[in-house]
Amino acid sequence: MRRFFRMSQISFKALVGVMDPKMYVLYKIINPALQMVFYTLVVRFVYKSQDITPWILGNAFMLCANNAVFAVGRMLRSDRDQGTLQLIVASPINKLYAYLARASFNIFDASFTVIIGLIVGIVFFDLDFTGTNLPLFALSIITAMVGGIGIGMVIGSIALVISEIHLFLNVANMVIYLLSGASFSREKLPAYLHLLSELIPITRSIEASRIIAAKGDLSSALQLMGTDFAIGMVYMLIGFALYGYFEYKARVDATLEAY
């Protein structure tokens, strides 16, 4: 377990280590907060007098997806670009173990971003948590995070073999936002997009958080969170399978150029 934590921590450091504190504050605090302000102002203008709590929550949760896609994607990819991928591949360690260890630190990082989003909501937009079941709400953040990391891993594994990585990560990020129903009801989406949106493991956690905040039926919220958690896990496994497959391909076909 100690090693698990250490590996996780090291890969996290490798990722943010290049940033100086100023950059870290800008990227991890100020920019998410501004994104939050921007979207909340949009929904407040569009939905005028209606209660915008659901959309504030949606946008706060989406900050983590943003974080997960880029963080995990870049982490996996940086291994390839720096030539450390071959070191990991050649090492005797259990690959799933290494993979999860390296990704899991991002969960903390991502939760932190969501909390910043929520603070912005509370401070500037009258988001109100009095009487909310806070432990359950925290749980919805965790399940969303697991989902976010899951997506991040799938996308990150694919990013391993894609040459236009920034394009790919940015498009993925925007599409996930579109499908998440963060700022509008997913019912508005055409049928096929709606179906796609069901496959995103963050959407249900967002809905659960809305139910919890509205003091609605907690058992249905739990059910949604459970489903999201399961889908998130499936994503992680898919991500890992892809990672393994691409690694195998790389060895057989010598396809990864940095290899």
Next chain:
Amino acid sequence: MSVIEVKNLKRDYETSVGIFKREKKVVHAIKDISFEVGQGEIFGLLGPNGAGKTSTIKILTTLLAPTAGEARVLGCKCFGEEKELRKRINFIFGGERSLYWRLSAYDNLSYFCDLYQVPEKIKKKRIADLLDMVGLSDRAHYRVETFSKGMKQRLQIARGLVNNPEVLFLDEPTIGLDPVGAKTLRDIIKRLSGEGKTILLTTHYMQEADELCDRIAIINKGELYALNTSEKLKENMDSAVIEVDLDLLKEDTLYKLKALENVTAVSAASYNLGHKLKIDCRNPKKIIPLVSQQLSENQIKSIVMREATLEDVYLKIIGGDCSA
């Protein structure tokens, strides 16, 4: 009149050290350098890393302002009269940089032709000629990123010649090139010099400098240590080198050799099959018998005498001091 005139040139860099407690530190990159280069000459600047070669070239190519002193090229001040000067000079920095990788070789040259105000009539032919000269005609429309290192470097040379400059500056132009590529480049440099262009270059390859340069300046830590033709530099050394291959090296051998009259330096290197001694000396013909006498018990395998090379000169002048 000299084409390049450098008089008491100085250049300081101010850098701050530390992240929290910022401390100003001044680096004297060029302390006091003077030299002149005549029309059609190939002039070599040699010196260890950090000696100030690149800084000198940057000043002469109008990229950097001198802190003090004078730098003129073609009679124009490098800082202040660059408008006139820039049209008539160009430079090539070694390595694969200074090109647009996502564009084709042709596009790169065409763009720089426009930036150097090459008239449309001349432009087409010049690009074709340049591509031909560096052997890239058949790759003209390929993207630069698909080029090998040598091809990129050759394209750099073509780029440096788009304005048919009167003076050309080259900073380590052959760095990282394979022997054939380096030879091609040297031939091009000779040809350009034959056409009357004045060339100032830096290099770390002594043989290259020896082969190309009419005169050589050796600088170190921002100061000029020597300036002359390669022949004169070697002559002034007034020394030769004796190289001895041995099977056995005893503890006191080096001391004994050093004690001999006219021997200036002795160094030893070990191989798995024995040892190699390098003895710098004056008047080698007299020394050789003394040396073989001293080494009679060391099982000499071979003993060779040779004239000092430019490398010997360089090493002696810089004194193995590469702390900068």
Next chain:
Amino acid sequence: MRSNVKAIISSCKLQMKQSFSRSMFKFVVILSPIISAITFYFIYSDKTDETLISYVFLGTAITSMWSSISFSSAGDIDRERFMGALEVIFSAPIQFKIIMLGKVMGNTILGIASMLISLLVVVVLFGAKFTLAHPVLFSISMLLGIISFVFIALMLSGLLAISRNTRILMNCIDYPVFILCGAYFPIDVLPDYIRPLAYVLSPTYILKLARMSISGITDYSTFYSCILGLLAVTLVYLTGYLWFYRVIDVKARKEATLEVI
């Protein structure tokens, strides 16, 4: 003069070729306006055609234009430096500021393309009707707006070359600009004490002018004062551009700290 024009055209073409071969720029110019227009369409989907045009189309158009310009002005000098091309263009006989003008114009043309893409998404994909109450005034506003964007980009590129800190800040400037200029909502929703800041940004005026000429101008004095405001801030950008590039020219060579070289 003629060689300057030629250098501008040449730099402009080169910049477009270069930018377009960069994947991130394709994203900024093509994909981002498409996905963002779709997203905002769903957010605004219960609204009238006029609202769709005024907020979804104009919002996406102006933000994409801004992104392509800020992306390039923030990144171009750095990228050129990274490629080692900066010293070569810096020491060319054509002035650096002229070359940069050409480059920025190249990116602006691509930015116009992404404005058209957002229009296509809203009109073709979602069938919103694009009607203009004042087509001539709309065109004039857009033209002025685009010129203003060129100079804002030039000024920023100069500022960024001078100061490393601004380069870091630049990565986080998009949302504040979108918020302040009222890309997707009228700036009346902003608190009073923040609103004055909006008026140093030319997109604020461009959006106001465009929205007025779409829905019909009731008060011509507001319209004309917006035009004056736009001209005034553009003049400020122009001054900043010329000034920063003069500083660069000298400072870069004297202090060697700008890493222009």
